[in-house]
Amino acid sequence: MEKKQLWYIIAGLAILNAITLVMLLAKPAILEGKQESVAKIGKESISRQEWLTELEERYGQETLRDLIDQEVVKQMADKYDIKLSDQAIEREMTIYKALYSLAGNEPKTEEKWKEQIKYSLLLEEILTKDVKVSEEDMKSFYEQNNSLFDIPASYHLSQIVVETKEEGDSAVKELKNGSSFAALAMERSLDEFSANAGGDIGFVTEEDELISPEVIDAAKTLKSGEWTGPVKIENGYAIVYLHEKLEGKKYAYNEVENQIRRQIALEQMDIPVSARAFWNDADVNWFYGDSGKK
Structure with missing residues (x-):
């Protein structure tokens, strides 16, 4: 597999994970009247409480874990004073839409796009904040992979x-x-x-x-x-x-310099792109266990 294709896949999967998270969280609000029927099959019915209990048993732990990850990333970004420019978010959103978006996987609003992109970028920034990458290596990467930044x-x-x-x-x-x-x-x-x-x-x-x-x-x-x-x-x-x-867009080196830095740093670190590494720092305690150990 060419390096260009591999790079696309890595970036795409990271953002796709964020999109899957938001889709899982899109559950109806719990209303009053827990015995309200949500479905009828002949003479039998399924209550709202039965439905919600089943949802929690199937998705509760992973969904709660993902909610914790989102809050951990927010707190760590504040702790290390990591901020993202609107231009960086818009650029990543354009690249994702053009290269990774599949029918049925895209969020319903631009705001959802931006929330998901922001989460992924902040996580990458936090993970790579202490990794040094030389200017020479970044420029070399840009020159050797110029087509990565030429979006049709x-x-x-x-x-x-x-x-x-x-x-x-x-x-x-x-x-x-x-x-x-x-x-x-x-x-x-x-x-x-x-x-x-x-x-x-x-x-x-x-x-x-x-x-x-x-x-x-x-x-x-x-x-x-x-x-x-x-x-x-x-x-x-x-x-x-x-x-x-x-519209097609060709990104200059100075526009994607930090994106290249993160990419090289993540490859050097060879670690999962996950917020779990910061659960102890954020003092996480949750319903299913301590600090993400379960």
């Missing part, structure tokens, strides 16, 4: 794939009459993978071999919130919807 234009798309142009015209007519793009995709699209996600194929670039070039060409003509008429592709016709476009 990317498009967050949904699609409805049908067999004939007539079917495509019919779907477009329904969209104009107010039908939901996601609902139509789930009902009619021949591409089962994206249909199950309401047509969402995530962020794609011209380099994506699994995406028809005609789909990308169509996306270039759209503004956010617009869709195309039926576009001829190899296996039928596609109606393409643009959620968001990210």
Whole structure:
């Protein structure tokens, strides 16, 4: 595997872990009336309390651990006076969206993106705060891996794939009459993978071999919130919807210098990117044990 690909995967997995955490935490608030029914199956019902108890048994320990990690990172960042610029967060968010975002994994709001990116960056800064990396090594890394910082234009798309142009015209007519793009995709699209996600194929670039070039060409003509008429592709016709476009960006060395420092430092340290190492410093005591030992 090329070093560029490996570097992408390492960074992507770190941020993806943060995204998975936020998705797990998105549980409904506990309401009054614990015996309220949340489901009925014939004459039997499942109470809210039964449901919440099952959620706690399945996810409680790991979810609580992740909440502790978030607070530990906040406290350690304050302790060591570690701060992040808005530019650093925006840059990481752009790179993640363009290179790692998969349909269904992205948060619902920009604010959620920023929270997740900030957590990951603060953790990396805390872990590498005492590691010295020479200017020579950082510049050498930038020169040898220049393509890492050349982000192509990317498009967050949904699609409805049908067999004939007539079917495509019919779907477009329904969209104009107010039908939901996601609902139509789930009902009619021949591409089962994206249909199950309401047509969402995530962020794609011209380099994506699994995406028809005609789909990308169509996306270039759209503004956010617009869709195309039926576009001829190899296996039928596609109606393409643009959620968001990210312009291509080439980052100069001074823009990514600290990112390179963290990357080299983490490789030198060869440790998990985890907040658990600081639980003792933060004096953590929790429901399941002491200081993360369990």
